[in-house]
Amino acid sequence: MPKDAAVEEFARLVRALKARDGRSYEALGRRLSVSASTLHRYCSGATVPEEFAVVDRLALLCGADEEERRALEAAWTRADGARRPPVPEPGAGAKPEPGAKPAPEPGAEPEPAPEPAPAPEAAPAPELEPVHARVPGLPSERRRRRWGGVGVVCGALAVVGTVTLGAVLLPGKTRERAAEPPAPLTWTVASDLWKNGCGHTYLVRRTPPPPPEAADARNWATAQGAVDGGETLVRVSVQGKSAAAVVLQALHVRVVERGAPLPWAAYRTDDGCGGAVTPRRFEVDLDRPRPVARALDGYDASGEEGRTLPAVSFPYAVSVAEPEELLVFAGAAGCDCRWYLELEWSSEGRRGTVRIGDEDGAPFRTSGAKGRPVYGYDSVGRAWITGEESGQGG
Numbered sequence: 001m002p003k004d005a006a007v008e009e010f011a012r013l014v015r016a017l018k019a020r021d022g023r024s025y026e027a028l029g030r031r032l033s034v035s036a037s038t039l040h041r042y043c044s045g046a047t048v049p050e051e052f053a054v055v056d057r058l059a060l061l062c063g064a065d066e067e068e069r070r071a072l073e074a075a076w077t078r079a080d081g082a083r084r085p086p087v088p089e090p091g092a093g094a095k096p097e098p099g100a101k102p103a104p105e106p107g108a109e110p111e112p113a114p115e116p117a118p119a120p121e122a123a124p125a126p127e128l129e130p131v132h133a134r135v136p137g138l139p140s141e142r143r144r145r146r147w148g149g150v151g152v153v154c155g156a157l158a159v160v161g162t163v164t165l166g167a168v169l170l171p172g173k174t175r176e177r178a179a180e181p182p183a184p185l186t187w188t189v190a191s192d193l194w195k196n197g198c199g200h201t202y203l204v205r206r207t208p209p210p211p212p213e214a215a216d217a218r219n220w221a222t223a224q225g226a227v228d229g230g231e232t233l234v235r236v237s238v239q240g241k242s243a244a245a246v247v248l249q250a251l252h253v254r255v256v257e258r259g260a261p262l263p264w265a266a267y268r269t270d271d272g273c274g275g276a277v278t279p280r281r282f283e284v285d286l287d288r289p290r291p292v293a294r295a296l297d298g299y300d301a302s303g304e305e306g307r308t309l310p311a312v313s314f315p316y317a318v319s320v321a322e323p324e325e326l327l328v329f330a331g332a333a334g335c336d337c338r339w340y341l342e343l344e345w346s347s348e349g350r351r352g353t354v355r356i357g358d359e360d361g362a363p364f365r366t367s368g369a370k371g372r373p374v375y376g377y378d379s380v381g382r383a384w385i386t387g388e389e390s391g392q393g394g
Contacts, residue, residue: 010079011045013072014055018043021062031316032057033245048079053346057247057315183354184347185246185318186239191358192218193233199270200233201374202226203262203367207384211269211377218359229266229369232330236341236356239323249315249344249351251326253284253291257338261368267384268376280309284330286337286366293328293341336367 018028018039025036025043032039032054041047042055049055052073059069194200194214202208204226212220220226240246280298284291298309318324328341340363341356357363375384 004082006075006078006082007045007048010048010072010075011043013075014058015043017058017062017064017072028058028061031061033247033317048076048083052076057249060249060315061313180352181350183345183352184241184244184350185345185354186241187343187354187356188237189356189359190235191232191364192221193235194269195231195233199268201229201231201266201268201369203229203264203369203372204267205264207265208267210382211267217269226267227262227264227336228364228366229372230331230333230366232328232364232366234328234330234341234364236326236328236343237323238318238326238343240319240347242320244348245317245319246345246347247315247317248324249346251282251293251314251328252342252344252353253286253293253330253339254342254355255286255291255337255339256363259336261332261334261336261370264372266369266372266374268374270376278309279327280311281327281329282312284328286330286332286339287334287368291330291339330364330366332366333368333370336365338363338365340364 018025021028025039029036029039034054038047039058042049055072055076056069059072064072192200194217197214199211200217202221202224204224206224208220208224208226238248278299281296282293283296284293295311295313297311300307300309312324312326316324330339342353343356344353345351373386375386377383378385
């Protein structure tokens with residue numbers, strides 16, 4: 001494919017993504033942490049990005065599937081190769097000067113002369129110097145002399161010994177180099193939420209005391225050994241640690257333990273209240289072999305005219321001044337599942353994944369409640385009663 005054709009094909013795919021999304025260059029650029037003019041140059045073919053990562057983020061933001069992303073990466077690879085100048089082959093200009101070689105050849109007479117016998121002894125010392133230079137912190141003179149002597153006796157083995165000794169003598173330095181810096185973001189979790197703040201269903205082994213207020217739900221559930229029945233609601237507040245943007249790439253769900261639903265009775269803490277606002281959220285079906293977090297729109301019916309609350313779509317950026325909240329509704333009918341959330345991030349040339357559990361760092365837990373006896377609390381009779389007893393049905 002000609003050079004210009006490869007760049008134009010790549011630009012055409014980028015323009016198609018931008019057109020599909022419908023947002024302006026400024027709006028998309030803010031999400032991608034690039035300027036509007038830079039994004040325009042990508043679309044026009046005036047510039048090819050140095051790295052594919054920014055284009056991949058655009059593809060995810062615009063809803064591209066795996067096949068489209070692979071095709072986009074192949075087009076970027078061709079365009080990236082086309083824009084680079086050809087690399088001259090090494091040694092192409094070295095042959096016109098063969099006259100320089102006869103000059104050293106007459107001087108080859110010192111080679112057969114065995115007089116400088118100490119020369120081989122000095123050879124290991126220069127080899128060892130670069131090895132020490134690669135291990136910062138070694139006391140240079142004494143170590144160099146010691147290993148110079150070993151090099152005379154052991155030859156190439158001394159090089160291996162020097163590197164090994166450096167690792168043994170400097171364990172602290174080795175650990176420092178291996179340690180990964182912490183993630184540039186922080187988060188807080190609330191995992192004992194009630195839908196619309198009104199109520200929740202818990203599975204409990206024995207009849208519990210009266211239901212708590214929503215603010216005391218965590219302490220009540222912990223004291224009873226209660227498990228979320230059918231659904232768990234989690235709110236994750238994410239914030240950068242500095243002014244530098246941290247791009248949140250994706251939210252994943254990892255089930256670490258799966259068993260049969262608990263055979264315990266279900267206890268509802270709701271009192272029939274309702275809310276006019278359905279928040280935007282991520283929904284997770286834990287019964288699937290590989291659960292995924294699907295972004296769903298919310299809806300606000302509190303005004304004269306209802307309005308849609310657009311779903312949170314990845315990727316997007318957070319910083320110390322711009323936090324973000326993720327609300328996750330995870331449901332289960334056929335399992336007792338323990339699970340984590342995993343949040344992918346990238347910032348300033350680094351990327352990683354943080355694992356998010358409950359307030360204590362443990363996995364979230366959700367068990368199916370289908371077919372279990374369901375109890376509600378009768379505040380007049382001060383007792384838990386079934387739906388049939390209350391006249392409302394199960």
